[in-house]
Amino acid sequence: MRNRLMAGLIAGTLAALTAASPALAADKVKIGFVSTLSGPSAALGVDIRDAFMLAVKLNGGRLGGLPAEVTIVDDQFKPDVGKQAFERLVKRDKVDFMTGVVFSNIMLAGLPEAVGNNTFYLSPNAAPSPVAGKDCNPYFFAVSWPNDAYHEAAGQYATNQGVKSAFLMAPNYQAGKDSLAGFKRFYKGQVVAEVYTKLGELDYAAELAQIRAARPEVVYTFLPGGMGINFIKQFVAAGLNKSIKLIQPGFGTDQDVIRAVGDSMLGLFDAAHWGMDLDNAANKRFVAEFEKEYKRLPTVYASQGYDTAMLIDSAVRAVGGKIEDKDAVRRALKAARFDSVRGEFKFNTNQYPVQNYYLREIQKDAQGRLVNRIVGRPVFTAHGDAYVQDCPMR
Amino acid sequence: MTGILLLEQALNGLQFGLMLFLLASGLTLVFGIMDMINLAHGALYMVGAFFAAWLTALTGTFVGGVLLAIVLTAAVGMVLESTLLRTLYARDHLSQVLATFALILILNESVRMIWGSDLPLRAPAALAGPVELLPGLYYPSYRLLIIAVGLVLAVVLYLLVTRTRMGALVRAGASNREMALAMGVNIRRLYTAVFGLGAALCAVAGAMLGPLLAVQVGMGETILILAFVVIVIGGIGSIWGAFVGSLLVGFVDTMGRSLLPFLFREFLPPQWAAAAAPAVASILIYLLMAAVLFLRPQGLFAARS
Numbered sequence A: 001m002r003n004r005l006m007a008g009l010i011a012g013t014l015a016a017l018t019a020a021s022p023a024l025a026a027d028k029v030k031i032g033f034v035s036t037l038s039g040p041s042a043a044l045g046v047d048i049r050d051a052f053m054l055a056v057k058l059n060g061g062r063l064g065g066l067p068a069e070v071t072i073v074d075d076q077f078k079p080d081v082g083k084q085a086f087e088r089l090v091k092r093d094k095v096d097f098m099t100g101v102v103f104s105n106i107m108l109a110g111l112p113e114a115v116g117n118n119t120f121y122l123s124p125n126a127a128p129s130p131v132a133g134k135d136c137n138p139y140f141f142a143v144s145w146p147n148d149a150y151h152e153a154a155g156q157y158a159t160n161q162g163v164k165s166a167f168l169m170a171p172n173y174q175a176g177k178d179s180l181a182g183f184k185r186f187y188k189g190q191v192v193a194e195v196y197t198k199l200g201e202l203d204y205a206a207e208l209a210q211i212r213a214a215r216p217e218v219v220y221t222f223l224p225g226g227m228g229i230n231f232i233k234q235f236v237a238a239g240l241n242k243s244i245k246l247i248q249p250g251f252g253t254d255q256d257v258i259r260a261v262g263d264s265m266l267g268l269f270d271a272a273h274w275g276m277d278l279d280n281a282a283n284k285r286f287v288a289e290f291e292k293e294y295k296r297l298p299t300v301y302a303s304q305g306y307d308t309a310m311l312i313d314s315a316v317r318a319v320g321g322k323i324e325d326k327d328a329v330r331r332a333l334k335a336a337r338f339d340s341v342r343g344e345f346k347f348n349t350n351q352y353p354v355q356n357y358y359l360r361e362i363q364k365d366a367q368g369r370l371v372n373r374i375v376g377r378p379v380f381t382a383h384g385d386a387y388v389q390d391c392p393m394r
Numbered sequence B: 001m002t003g004i005l006l007l008e009q010a011l012n013g014l015q016f017g018l019m020l021f022l023l024a025s026g027l028t029l030v031f032g033i034m035d036m037i038n039l040a041h042g043a044l045y046m047v048g049a050f051f052a053a054w055l056t057a058l059t060g061t062f063v064g065g066v067l068l069a070i071v072l073t074a075a076v077g078m079v080l081e082s083t084l085l086r087t088l089y090a091r092d093h094l095s096q097v098l099a100t101f102a103l104i105l106i107l108n109e110s111v112r113m114i115w116g117s118d119l120p121l122r123a124p125a126a127l128a129g130p131v132e133l134l135p136g137l138y139y140p141s142y143r144l145l146i147i148a149v150g151l152v153l154a155v156v157l158y159l160l161v162t163r164t165r166m167g168a169l170v171r172a173g174a175s176n177r178e179m180a181l182a183m184g185v186n187i188r189r190l191y192t193a194v195f196g197l198g199a200a201l202c203a204v205a206g207a208m209l210g211p212l213l214a215v216q217v218g219m220g221e222t223i224l225i226l227a228f229v230v231i232v233i234g235g236i237g238s239i240w241g242a243f244v245g246s247l248l249v250g251f252v253d254t255m256g257r258s259l260l261p262f263l264f265r266e267f268l269p270p271q272w273a274a275a276a277a278p279a280v281a282s283i284l285i286y287l288l289m290a291a292v293l294f295l296r297p298q299g300l301f302a303a304r305s
Helices: A002-020 A042-058 A079-092 A104-115 A149-160 A174-186 A205-214 A226-237 A255-261 A281-294 A300-318 A326-335 B002-034 B041-059 B062-083 B093-115 B141-163 B165-175 B177-182 B187-209 B219-234 B239-267 B270-295
Strands: A029-035 A066-074 A097-099 A120-123 A140-142 A165-171 A190-197 A218-221 A245-249 A269-272 A353-364 A370-383 B130-134 B137-140
Touching: A029 A042, A029 A079, A029 A300, A042 A066, A042 A255, A042 A281, A042 A300, A066 A079, A079 A097, A079 A104, A097 A300, A104 A120, A104 A174, A120 A300, A120 A326, A149 A174, A149 A218, A149 A245, A149 A269, A149 A353, A149 A370, A165 A174, A165 A205, A174 A190, A190 A205, A190 B239, A190 B270, A205 A226, A205 B002, A205 B239, A218 A226, A226 A245, A226 A255, A226 B141, A255 A370, A269 A370, A281 A300, A300 A326, B002 B041, B002 B137, B002 B141, B002 B165, B002 B187, B002 B219, B002 B239, B041 B062, B041 B093, B041 B187, B041 B219, B062 B187, B130 B141, B137 B141, B141 B165, B141 B187, B141 B239, B165 B177, B165 B187, B177 B187, B187 B219, B219 B239, B219 B270, B239 B270
Parallel strands: A029 A066, A029 A097, A097 A120, A120 A140, A165 A190, A165 A218, A218 A245, A245 A269
Antiparallel strands: A269 A353, A353 A370, B130 B137
């Protein structure tokens, strides 16, 4: 009780101090970073964090010319823990930007704390459909890709390949439903089954038996993080990889999964908005510096974390460090004047990206490592999302 | 094809149920004999898995890692019992719940400090692939190993409880503690031994499930809830009840996850079925528990009437 009183007093004093200071250029930019940094899905949050901090480091510890102060909090894969962290960072620490969250359910729990207090949330991953449509918000930017997009591209690829029957599976939560809706939007063949499992499920024995019985031509799953690693391992252990083709969204067969599963992933296909071999200067620098700094190859998550930091950098620079002027910051963010590692992209009216999507295949590189390589032409070019017309922002 | 699906699901249910049994048997003995609600039982499962992952990496062999993990976890369990938990036996259940909940938090954070929030643990490479049991029925060989270990331990435990002196004392303690005390049973030593045995079984479950699931902090909490469901269904203090309860929960959960969607699609419009089936599947075991509580509040095979 007394602690809370003290915290209240300190917060009050700080608020008074902040209110008293004139709206000049800030002396630093404060960023709250909440992400999943422990448990079986920790690799995703760790990649976003590491790439974000790499961008800060490459900018000499500054973003947009101001010293960057990044407070990192682990949400432990729990929405309530994430929400508390948001509240603390936004209300007590008064950060200028919030970012970091991997999972939609955690992001949606924390988001009202940020946007409700006029604090920008720049999503380095989760970009659920409601926030693209009717719940769009001037303080929310999706720097990654709409939740449906990878799945739409994968569905289009399956259609292009003339796939007749597909078995779909996702966790039973918002992003899971978005993902399979996205796949079905562009997939023209038959869906033999659509299975929703518990979020965080690690044992897929029951579902694998169903897949074996259903004999589909293709299995498409949206299982981020540890769920996907366990699923692919168990899929291979059950011998299903010999008769059924597995298609994945880009993160489902990314470097973190390859590290955990190993050689049996060679030849799998996935869809993504970024690849290590995308030919642009920003990307080459990012991939080289990331590998040098962390001795591993970056994932799509890492590319998104890096781009998020670079977006903040560009916006803070554009407003000359006057980050109290929220309208100016918003205009600068929306302009997205930075060299994204994904190449050209722009923000739509709902502040979700319009960009290209590629098909990638897991191949061996010159050093014999398994890596994702972009094959063929983009599956989609300048692709937006299906919800933008529901967004009242113009 | 459906026959093979059912058979494969039955094996999955058996595998899941047997692992639950390893946890539930320890829990039900501690609850039945010492009248102690030990929420930290799941934490011992986690400790066992971390020991196994750490020692497998250290010794280079999975078997060696698992065996050492069992011994060390049993030791941790016995130390906890003789220093901390012993003082709680005389207290009411609420104090026990509070104290052992605190113990969960302490053990979780200790493991995080020692090893970090997770450790890699892989099954031996020889067991990575599937085995063809029947024509068309491929089953992962590692899951078969889990079933074998679970069955062997269930038999050993059964013999231990029904055929040995220690087993007789355990049964006496479970059915009437005061009478056992009055007959001159060295309750203190018995308690420590039972606790060590429970911890060892936790370690087996943690080490065997580790490569299949994940070795991580907090892994004990989710499975502990299921273990409690098992002992409520089976009847507190009864090993046989724990066995039947575990298999029931294992089968109902696995079958529910795989068969309910089919069933619902028969009777409901597809969009309702898609929404309702996973929701009902996830609460099915709790419905089972509620039904058992309604019909037989003391559980299916209560050790005490």
